Amino acid sequence: MEFAEVLRRRRMVRNYDPDRPVPPEIVDRIVRHGLRAPSAGFSQGWSFLVLTDEKDRELYWSSTASDEAPDNWLTGMRKAPVIIVCFSNKSVYLDRYAQPDKGWTDRDEGHWPVPYWDIDTGFAALLMHLSAVDQELGSCFFGIPVPAIAGFKAAFGVPAEFSPIGVLSVGYRAPDKRSPSLKRGHRPVDDVVHHGRWAAPGQG
Numbered sequence: 001m002e003f004a005e006v007l008r009r010r011r012m013v014r015n016y017d018p019d020r021p022v023p024p025e026i027v028d029r030i031v032r033h034g035l036r037a038p039s040a041g042f043s044q045g046w047s048f049l050v051l052t053d054e055k056d057r058e059l060y061w062s063s064t065a066s067d068e069a070p071d072n073w074l075t076g077m078r079k080a081p082v083i084i085v086c087f088s089n090k091s092v093y094l095d096r097y098a099q100p101d102k103g104w105t106d107r108d109e110g111h112w113p114v115p116y117w118d119i120d121t122g123f124a125a126l127l128m129h130l131s132a133v134d135q136e137l138g139s140c141f142f143g144i145p146v147p148a149i150a151g152f153k154a155a156f157g158v159p160a161e162f163s164p165i166g167v168l169s170v171g172y173r174a175p176d177k178r179s180p181s182l183k184r185g186h187r188p189v190d191d192v193v194h195h196g197r198w199a200a201p202g203q204g
Contacts, residue, residue, distance in 0.1 A: 014140055016076065016138060026135050045091075047162055048087070083170075137171060139170045141167070
C-alpha cells in the first residue's frame with residue numbers, strides 16, 4: 001500500500017471481527033516495525049507486551065477495568081485479537097546520557113526539555129499503528145486508567161521501572177461508528193502551520 005494511502009485510511013478503529021485472528025507473522029511484522037522508531041541517543045528505552053492468547057487478553061481487560069460504568073466503545077475493543085501495551089523506561093535514557101559521549105553523569109532529569117522516553121515510545125506506537133493499517137487491519141491507541149496501572153503491572157509481572165504510555169488494539173475491522181469528535185473537523189492549515197515566524201512583530 002502506498003504511504004499516502006496508509007495515511008488516508010488511518011483512523012482509530014474501535015470494533016473488531018472476533019472470528020478473524022491476526023496471523024502471527026503479521027503481528028511480528030507490526031512489532032518489528034515499531035522497533036524502527038527513532039530514539040534519543042539510540043537509547044531504545046521501550047518495551048512491548050504483546051497479548052494474543054485469549055486468557056491473556058481477558059486478564060488485560062479485567063486488570064484494567066474501571067469501577068465506573070463501562071463505555072460502549074469498550075464492547076467492540078474487547079473483541080480485538082491482539083493487544084500491544086507500550087512501555088517507556090526513563091532509567092534507560094538517564095543511564096545512556098550519563099555515558100562518556102553524552103556526559104550528563106548526574107542523571108538529572110532537568111537536562112531534558114521533555115520526557116523523550118515517552119515521546120520515543122509514542123513514535124514506536126505510531127509506526128505499529130500505521131503498519132497495522134498497511135496490513136489492512138484496524139488499530140486504536142488508548143490509555144490505561146491511572147487507578148488501574150498498579151494492578152495491571154502486578155497482574156503481568158511488569159518491572160517497576162517500566163511505565164505504560166498506551167495500548168494498541170489490533171485486528172480486522174468490524175462495522176463501527178465514527179467518533180463524534182470528528183465532527184469538529186481538521187483545524188485549518190494556516191492556524192497550525194507557521195512559516196518563518198509565528199507572527200509578524202507586534203502581532204499575535
